[in-house]
Amino acid sequence: MYPEEFLYTQDHEWIRVDGNTASVGITDHAQKELGDIVFVELPQVGAHLTAKESFGTVESVKAVADIYSPVTGEVIAVNPKIQNAPELVNSDPHGEGWLIQLELKDRSETDRLMSAEEYEAYLKGGAAH
Amino acid sequence: MTRNEGLIFERSSPGKTGMELSALDVPPVSAKELLGEEFYRSEIQGFPEVSELEVVRHFTRLSTWNYGIDTGLYPLGSCTMKYNPRVNETVAALEGLATDHPYTPESLAQGCLKVLAQTARCLIEITGMDAISLQPAAGAQGELTGLLMMRAYHKDRNEQRRYILVPDSAHGTNPASVTIAGYEARNLKSNDRGCVGLEELGRAMTEEVAGLMLTNPNTLGIFEDQIQEIARRVHAKGGLVYMDGANMNALVGVARPGEFGVDVMHLNLHKTFSTPHGGGGPGSGPVAVKKILEPFLPAPIIEEDAEGFYRVNHDRPKSIGRVRAFYGNFGMAVRALAYILAYGPQGLRQVTEDAVLNANYVLAKLRSAYELAYDAPAMHECVFSDRRQAQHGVRTGDIAKRLIDYGFHPYTVSFPLIVSGAMMIEPTESASKAELDAFIDAMLSIAREVEEDPQIVTSAPHTTRVTRLDEATAARKPVLRWKP
Numbered sequence: 001m002y003p004e005e006f007l008y009t010q011d012h013e014w015i016r017v018d019g020n021t022a023s024v025g026i027t028d029h030a031q032k033e034l035g036d037i038v039f040v041e042l043p044q045v046g047a048h049l050t051a052k053e054s055f056g057t058v059e060s061v062k063a064v065a066d067i068y069s070p071v072t073g074e075v076i077a078v079n080p081k082i083q084n085a086p087e088l089v090n091s092d093p094h095g096e097g098w099l100i101q102l103e104l105k106d107r108s109e110t111d112r113l114m115s116a117e118e119y120e121a122y123l124k125g126g127a128a129h
Numbered sequence: 130m131t132r133n134e135g136l137i138f139e140r141s142s143p144g145k146t147g148m149e150l151s152a153l154d155v156p157p158v159s160a161k162e163l164l165g166e167e168f169y170r171s172e173i174q175g176f177p178e179v180s181e182l183e184v185v186r187h188f189t190r191l192s193t194w195n196y197g198i199d200t201g202l203y204p205l206g207s208c209t210m211k212y213n214p215r216v217n218e219t220v221a222a223l224e225g226l227a228t229d230h231p232y233t234p235e236s237l238a239q240g241c242l243k244v245l246a247q248t249a250r251c252l253i254e255i256t257g258m259d260a261i262s263l264q265p266a267a268g269a270q271g272e273l274t275g276l277l278m279m280r281a282y283h284k285d286r287n288e289q290r291r292y293i294l295v296p297d298s299a300h301g302t303n304p305a306s307v308t309i310a311g312y313e314a315r316n317l318k319s320n321d322r323g324c325v326g327l328e329e330l331g332r333a334m335t336e337e338v339a340g341l342m343l344t345n346p347n348t349l350g351i352f353e354d355q356i357q358e359i360a361r362r363v364h365a366k367g368g369l370v371y372m373d374g375a376n377m378n379a380l381v382g383v384a385r386p387g388e389f390g391v392d393v394m395h396l397n398l399h400k401t402f403s404t405p406h407g408g409g410g411p412g413s414g415p416v417a418v419k420k421i422l423e424p425f426l427p428a429p430i431i432e433e434d435a436e437g438f439y440r441v442n443h444d445r446p447k448s449i450g451r452v453r454a455f456y457g458n459f460g461m462a463v464r465a466l467a468y469i470l471a472y473g474p475q476g477l478r479q480v481t482e483d484a485v486l487n488a489n490y491v492l493a494k495l496r497s498a499y500e501l502a503y504d505a506p507a508m509h510e511c512v513f514s515d516r517r518q519a520q521h522g523v524r525t526g527d528i529a530k531r532l533i534d535y536g537f538h539p540y541t542v543s544f545p546l547i548v549s550g551a552m553m554i555e556p557t558e559s560a561s562k563a564e565l566d567a568f569i570d571a572m573l574s575i576a577r578e579v580e581e582d583p584q585i586v587t588s589a590p591h592t593t594r595v596t597r598l599d600e601a602t603a604a605r606k607p608v609l610r611w612k613p
Contacts, residue, residue, distance in 0.1 A: 064301065
């Protein structure tokens with residue numbers, strides 16, 4: 001279910017690190033809890049993000065939720081499809097539904113994130129979104 | 130019930146008119162010449178051409194689709210959908226009150242100014258605060274007004290503070306108002322009792338924090354019983370306490386926020402004080418403050434001089450300015466005052482007690498069938514979770530839609546966000562026991578359906594003209610107007 005090569009946050013974001021850059025999205029659990037997503041607000045390319053701080057919002061038919069950056073870094077790409085097709089976050093949260101790409105400032109920040117196995121255990125522990 | 134109604138545009142037939150103008154008995158004037166070419170058009174594209182009777186029938190039929198507090202129980206949690214007494218309307222329609230112009234000179238508007246001053250005095254008495262502005266036109270505008278006053282207060286003391294603490298159970302308007310006021314919202318996680326925890330507060334409350342914004346009773350319908358200690362700790366770091374007064378229907382005549390540490394708060398006259406909601410509105414969100422914030426109140430304020438003459442005082446150098454034209458939604462102040470005076474102190478206390486009793490009655494009767502989100506005595510509303518029903522694939526939204534088939538307005542769905550599958554029920558004091566019993570029977574019957582035949586619930590409603598709308602597409606690709 002949850003890709004092994006990703007890392008996860010307690011706020012239900014995933015990050016896939018590749019060298020000095022990384023992709024970020026929200027997890028399958030998060031999209032299921034939110035329901036049909038109708039709008040995603042994302043930062044501009046060049047924006048500086050701080051770990052654990054909100055960088056955007058996801059709006060579904062029943063709630064609006066902040067998205068928190070798993071790490072500190074600069075936005076180098078924003079998924080161009082999301083604006084017109086926010087449903088991609090529902091249909092493929094770990095793939096086509098990625099949100100932003102970052103250039104990492106400090107790779108060691110990823111040390112405190114959860115592995116897929118840890119994240120699944122965290123979900124079973126009754127984590128609320 | 131199942132007969133749908135087309136759009137008025139679809140009833141149009143070319144050349145039909147609703148009225149006939151009498152023959153022109155003056156020389157005709159060319160509108161085109163008078164107004165100029167760019168302001169003239171010969172035809173409004175797609176304007177419906179219908180008879181008077183067709184117009185009357187169309188809108189009369191649509192009006193019967195409405196579900197309001199005048200139709201039946203409206204247990205929409207957090208909204209306090211109480212009865213809007215008809216006598217309020219009679220009072221608001223009195224000639225001197227309904228027709229006075231806001232520019233009427235003070236000397237000729239003493240009656241209206243007195244109504245405003247007296248409403249202010251009553252609300253100050255009820256909240257235990259020191260001063261009030263009736264200007265804000267809604268709860269959320271009240272929040273913004275209160276936050277701007279907090280900002281002005283800190284600025285006046287040459288302090289720079291960036292954050293406002295907001296519990297995770299808060300109404301969504303709270304963090305939104307914080308952001309609009311130029312602050313950053315910091316989330317406070319609720320403790321295992323659904324309340325603000327002192328430890329969490331201690332960690333978050335620094336000298337960079339301008340204040341705490343909390344709702345009491347909170348959105349779970351639970352009274353924050355540590356409120357005095359919470360306020361003490363916020364004040365100790367130089368912060369202010371803002372109370373969202375959305376749930377004041379649980380406190381009026383029993384507890385006064387001004388006495389448990391609140392510095393600034395708003396009231397919703399359209400909730401607690403029985404003025405109409407929504408289409409019958411407009412709203413009104415007065416903001417009451419303690420002495421320390423009084424200089425920053427929106428200007429003008431109404432003052433009574435030693436001779437009993439009411440004056441409008443614009444000379445408020447530290448005021449954050451005007452937040453609404455004139456004195457706010459005056460008609461709502463009239464209705465609220467009529468309500469307050471009709472009940473009097475004992476009556477208002479009784480209203481509160483009845484509202485709390487009704488919520489606890491619903492809680493006691495439904496807890497066998499639905500799981501309580503937090504097992505604590507309810508104030509004016511109670512919150513269940515759909516956890517048990519979810520095992521049968523039925524969620525809070527399904528149960529809410531099934532309630533429509535039973536003739537009730539749904540409860541509040543999926544709020545507060547900290548409860549999975551929240552079902553938030555607020556009966557208010559307006560519901561009789563017979564009505565509450567009918568609602569409870571409906572809820573228990575739905576709980577049985579969930580176990581025996583969940584599909585009847587997940588495919589509800591069955592008795593309405595349209596059933597499940599495609600909310601996702603409607604929100605993703607909204608069609609905001611009719612086009613020919």
